[in-house]
Amino acid sequence: MTRPPTDAEFSEMVRASWPSLYRTAYLLLGDAAEAEDLVQSALTKTYASWSKVRCVDAGPGYARTVMLNTATSWFRRRSWRNERPTEVLPEAATCSDEALRPTLLDALSRLAPRQRAVVVLRFYEDMSVAETAAALAVHEGTVKSQTSQALRRLRALLADDVVTVASTGGPHD
The missing domain is CATH 1.10.1740 (Rna Polymerase Sigma Factor; Chain: A)
Incomplete structure (x- = not known):
């Protein structure tokens, strides 16, 4: 024992x-x-x-x-989720492009809670679909559909900002 x-x-x-x-x-x-x-x-x-x-x-x-x-x-x-305005965004998250960090965090915050959870687990924690489904106690199909919807939403939210940062080297140069 x-x-x-x-x-x-x-x-x-x-x-x-x-x-x-x-x-x-x-x-x-x-x-x-x-x-x-x-x-x-x-x-x-x-x-x-x-x-x-x-x-x-x-x-x-x-x-x-x-x-x-x-x-x-x-x-x-x-x-x-009671909104609390703040003047300073916390700098605890990591992002390879410092100029893009606030934009990414803002876009992530606009996702529905389950979509945000799926994106964080799949792409930040590098979990598989099966691991994410088990962690959230949902079906794998739910993880796949939530991932698809979240990525579609992120693409729509980030399209202009990501293109601007990629082409100029900064968000508002």
């Missing part, structure tokens, strides 16, 4: 997983404070079930699944 994982092993898993979980949460929610809240909620729920984890190596994946399920439940609440 295997022993349950220790609190020290949970702490180590949190230290190792936090950056990745936070980046994913930020891309899902588009808000730094909400992303931190989501990761904290997910880690709290993960800790509550930590004694049931059979393999410590499964901890980060379990925490990510809990985080995605928690985000999905937040998306279902009517009050989850």
